[in-house]
Amino acid sequence: MTEKFDVVIIGAGAAGLMCAAEAGKRGRKVLVVDHAKKPGRKILISGGGRCNFTNYDVAANNYVCRNPHFVKSALSQYTQWDFIAMVAKHGIAFEEREHGQLFCEESAKDIVSMLLAECDLPTVQQRYQADVHSIEQTESGFQLQINTDTVTCESLVVATGGLSMPKLGATPFGYQIAEQFGLKRVPTTAGLVPFTLHTADKDALSDLSGIAIPVVMEAENGTTFKENLLFTHRGLSGPVVLQISSYWTPGQAVTIDLLPDLDLAETLNAMRDKHPNQSVKNSLSRLLPKRLIEALMARGDVEDRPLKQLNPKDITAMATYFHQWRIAPNGTEGYRTAEVTLGGVDTDELSSKTLEAKKVKGLYFAGEVMDVSGWLGGYNFQWAWSSGFVVGQHA
Numbered sequence: 001m002t003e004k005f006d007v008v009i010i011g012a013g014a015a016g017l018m019c020a021a022e023a024g025k026r027g028r029k030v031l032v033v034d035h036a037k038k039p040g041r042k043i044l045i046s047g048g049g050r051c052n053f054t055n056y057d058v059a060a061n062n063y064v065c066r067n068p069h070f071v072k073s074a075l076s077q078y079t080q081w082d083f084i085a086m087v088a089k090h091g092i093a094f095e096e097r098e099h100g101q102l103f104c105e106e107s108a109k110d111i112v113s114m115l116l117a118e119c120d121l122p123t124v125q126q127r128y129q130a131d132v133h134s135i136e137q138t139e140s141g142f143q144l145q146i147n148t149d150t151v152t153c154e155s156l157v158v159a160t161g162g163l164s165m166p167k168l169g170a171t172p173f174g175y176q177i178a179e180q181f182g183l184k185r186v187p188t189t190a191g192l193v194p195f196t197l198h199t200a201d202k203d204a205l206s207d208l209s210g211i212a213i214p215v216v217m218e219a220e221n222g223t224t225f226k227e228n229l230l231f232t233h234r235g236l237s238g239p240v241v242l243q244i245s246s247y248w249t250p251g252q253a254v255t256i257d258l259l260p261d262l263d264l265a266e267t268l269n270a271m272r273d274k275h276p277n278q279s280v281k282n283s284l285s286r287l288l289p290k291r292l293i294e295a296l297m298a299r300g301d302v303e304d305r306p307l308k309q310l311n312p313k314d315i316t317a318m319a320t321y322f323h324q325w326r327i328a329p330n331g332t333e334g335y336r337t338a339e340v341t342l343g344g345v346d347t348d349e350l351s352s353k354t355l356e357a358k359k360v361k362g363l364y365f366a367g368e369v370m371d372v373s374g375w376l377g378g379y380n381f382q383w384a385w386s387s388g389f390v391v392g393q394h395a
């Protein structure tokens, strides 16, 4: 027996559930399927279990996409204020953290429960542990083989997410569907991900594991972020690294201002005038963690001597070193720990207004599966909500 739906959505994550609720509210008969046992697994673990569900300040420049204008339409059709209103309507308490990031006060579970409540409509069915074996285009839409069932639909929505965290059910299925229908893909890599280091740097810095300092980090394309840098036993992490990783390509270096809030040359001059016999090590250890200074000295980058021995050229060189500390990562930790996938279905293939494939009527994409990745800070969920909403209005 063939079951007929208006809309089939593959993927019951953030974008898929939002889309299901919206299409269902329009009276469309919707089936949302997921190969996982439960919906929204990434939502549940996000934001340390509190889900950073959006940000007070959302703009196109918070996203990495080959076409920087692509996100504008969807983000304006469904804004952060729309999502905040939904959260408030469901009585979910939330809090603002730095940089306008909004988190649940209690649990990310509240967001999943809210989306499921929004999907609780006679028009919406959900099926889990559902494997899509085949998809064929028909005259009136699509025919799918899902487990042992044959299902037809007018509109097919691909909301299968990216490749990060395969343990949570991530698969390349969305890209395979795009390929089946002749849609191009922007090469994918891990984004919002810690850096690993070359052996020499790793050996010199791994003892610093656990140290966090505020820095400004700059990628070779000039993009900068001011956030905390965290040394780990594997390499470099912390929000600044996750952010910059989306703008880094293998082989490139990053430049780090280890003392972004002061002028080191001026400070050293003042220290030298006041305490000429104080050592460079003790002086710098007042500004940065002592273990970091020791590690940089141990590998010969900084020489210890009394401040009075520093001439103006030495001071300039030292200031340049700390304000422009360069390090070339060996790579990233990859999809295993990445929060997002950079690249994906090429947005040139999609209408930015409806997210329908330009050359395949009825085929829509929502969420991270396409070449749209947000900064750390709730931007990725906002993209999932906005794109899911938009597709829900058209599919």
Ligand code: FDA
Pocket: 010, 011, 012, 013, 014, 015, 016, 033, 034, 035, 036, 039, 040, 041, 042, 043, 045, 046, 047, 048, 051, 052, 053, 054, 130, 131, 132, 159, 160, 161, 162, 164, 165, 168, 169, 170, 171, 172, 173, 174, 338, 339, 340, 366, 367, 368, 369, 377, 378, 379, 380, 381, 382, 384
């Ligand atoms: P999502 O990954 O949510 O959903 C895709 C769904 O498709 C999954 O349910 C999956 O099982 C299903 N699927 C995949 N392949 C399938 C197949 N072959 N057949 C059937 N179903 C299939 N963002 C943010 O804004 N704030 C935050 O706090 C965080 N925190 C965070 C923490 C961690 C650890 C990670 C890994 C990621 C985040 N993110 C985040 C990113 C955010 O989770 C992500 O961008 C969104 O979940 C993307 O939503 P989607 O619906 O596109 O994919």
